[in-house]
Amino acid sequence: xxxxxxxxxxxxxxxxxxxxxxxxxxxxxxxxxxxxxxxxxxxxxxxxxxxxxxxxxxxxxxxxxxxxxxxxxxxxxxxxxxxxxxxxxxxxxxxxxxxxxxxxxxxxxxxxxxxxxxxxxxxxxxxxxxxxxxxxxxxxxxxxxxxxxxxxxxxxxxxxxxxxxxxx
Numbered sequence: 265x266x267x268x269x270x271x272x273x274x275x276x277x278x279x280x281x282x283x284x285x286x287x288x289x290x291x292x293x294x295x296x297x298x299x300x301x302x303x304x305x306x307x308x309x310x311x312x313x314x315x316x317x318x319x320x321x322x323x324x325x326x327x328x329x330x331x332x333x334x335x336x337x338x339x340x341x342x343x344x345x346x347x348x349x350x351x352x353x354x355x356x357x358x359x360x361x362x363x364x365x366x367x368x369x370x371x372x373x374x375x376x377x378x379x380x381x382x383x384x385x386x387x388x389x390x391x392x393x394x395x396x397x398x399x400x401x402x403x404x405x406x407x408x409x410x411x412x413x414x415x416x417x418x419x420x421x422x423x424x425x426x427x428x429x430x431x432x
Contacts, residue, residue: 270430271300287319294328298335306332327356334364 274296278285285293290313297306310329313319321329326349333342342361346353392398 271296271302275302275305285317285319287322287325290319290321291324291328294325294332298328298332301335303332303336303338323351323354323357326353327360330357330360330364334360337364339364 275293278289278293283289290309293309294306297303297309306329310321310325313321313325326345329345330342333339333345342364346357346361349357
């Protein structure tokens with residue numbers, strides 16, 4: 265999503281593109297809302313996932329929503345959302361809650377609950393599906409066989425974004 269926090273512009277651009285979003289697109293949209301403090305917009309997008317697009321929210325979508333609510337100080341709403349999740353929350357969801365509580369002096373409660381549930385932090389991973397292959401990346405990872413080519417492409421894309429004034 266946006267490099268410089270231009271979430272509103274990014275959301276408007278997304279609407280103008282008139283494309284059918286997938287699960288990954290929704291993570292990016294929710295993340296933009298989270299970092300821009302756009303609670304109402306994020307809540308609408310989260311609700312539209314299934315209602316309008318038939319995409320059931322997964323763990324990463326719930327983590328984004330917990331982050332959106334937590335950053336806005338809506339700790340109780342975030343807790344309710346976690347308790348209503350149709351799957352067990354993972355370490356990413358709990359970390360979002362922990363981050364929110366840390367800002368509001370409730371971190372000890374979340375850590376205790378996480379420990380009681382046996383939640384352990386997993387390394388940050390990202391995936392991208394190209395064709396029928398899923399490529400997995402770890403933060404700082406150097407193991408992908410096409411790592412150099414991927415880094416070169418990313419640098420080129422960032423350069424293009426900078427030239428367009430979309431990234432600093």
